[in-house]
Amino acid sequence: MSADDDQDDIDASKAPLMDHLVELRRRLLWSLLAVGAAFILCFAFAKQIYNLLLWPYRWAAGVNTPIEMIYTAPQEFFFTEMKLALFGAVFIAFPVIASQLYMFVAPGLYKNERRAFLPFLAATPVLFLLGAALVYFLAMPLAMTFFLSMQQSGEDGVKIALTAKVSEYLSLIMTLILAFGVCFQLPVVLTLLARAGIITADWLRKYRRHAIMVMVVIAAVLTPPDPISQLALWIPTILLYELSILAVSMAEKKRDQAKEADEDDKSDE
Template sequence: MTQDDIDASKAPLIDHLIELRGRLIKSLIAIAIAFVVCFYFASDIFNILVVPYERAAGETRSIELIYTAPQEYFFTQLKLALFGALFLAFPVLASQIYMFVAPGLYKNERGAFLPFLVATPILFLIGACLVYFVVMPLAMNFFLAMEQEGGAGQASIQLLPRVSEYLGLIMVLIFAFGIVFQLPVVLTLLARAGMTNAADLKRKRKYAVVIAFIMAAVLTPPDPISQISLAVPALLLYEISIIAVRYVERSKAAAETDEAS
């Protein structure tokens, strides 16, 4: 390689780095703006996240959450604001990723890549809704069932969760379900890249069952409700992924047939 070739290859790399920096700056600005907005409404957002706890406890019981350090609730609001900011700013992040990658793709590849960017937040939102409306109330019912009223020979045992611990629990569940619900997107992308196929996924179904329950044990609290609630949707999503991969294979075969004819 001559010096002229080396010099010619530097300019495109520098241009890409400059563009990447601009995309990152725009993404960070979007996250910062969303962070400020979410921090302003942090208490309201937290009250919304407490609704599954209220549903599990029932209307007759007053909900009490505590914080045991002066700065605990403030840092909880910061975490909550960052959590909301990443969620709100995702459309901007996805658009910046697409605009950075799109120039290096062919026209048909752009059309194939764009649906995955749209499907990612939708699947994440479905996973978050499953946590909010189903999993979290069931989990809190399980934890509340361990309370003890007290009396003769019995101590009074009541659940008084800390604000940081409750927020940590529901955030972990939302992220865990949101990530697992990306399984069809990941496997379909791998199929388009030729790294897997429907027959291979069928052969590895038994391993998927084991991995699903291991992931559920690692990503969720150590209660059977949360773990089963994550493992079962993961297995259903795996089956949906096999159908999606089969559809991709048929589409590719049809496209190759058209090109050959």
């Protein structure tokens, strides 16, 4: 496919501003409908979803240990369920939202750019799920084990026991899932920046120490103030940074090979 053919594809897809706005409204409408349908479904099963999110707490406290949680305002648990339903709705509807976004921007991309963009579109939810799984099976149980270890069983006549609020527990696990899910997008973001020519693998290697310090700060801000959960975010993020360097290096090699092939074609002509 020549550059002229690609330019013809883009020229053929050009439309007046009003047509673009109508198309944007249509894509937003489909995304909102997907979120709304998923919200209704998640709200119908909000209690079951919340109980599922309590399993990291159970693993920390002991599977057979009864868990008692409270809410201190009449409407608190209702709004907690709504927040949970919205969180689950966006999570479930993400493939629809991403596909609508892609269909909106795809007409303005070259064909080779569309082919290059699709793998990143597919990798985004997979990496987010990996981050969420790390929270569910590792970071959250470790964090709850740390918090539960602070309880006192009648020492010096003082008994201190954790009775968590439903809203605060949900906020904690949602914050961790979002933090890990966003941090796990690092390879996608850096590889896209490399494809755009903004960064290089050598640049990432040069500023590796600076990146590590930034990761330490991010882990300290986004996670609870215990070293276990902070390390649970910091270590995978460093590994993802190293994976990003490898991905950027591969992207640079492909770009150089494509340039050499174009130069060979021009020389043959």
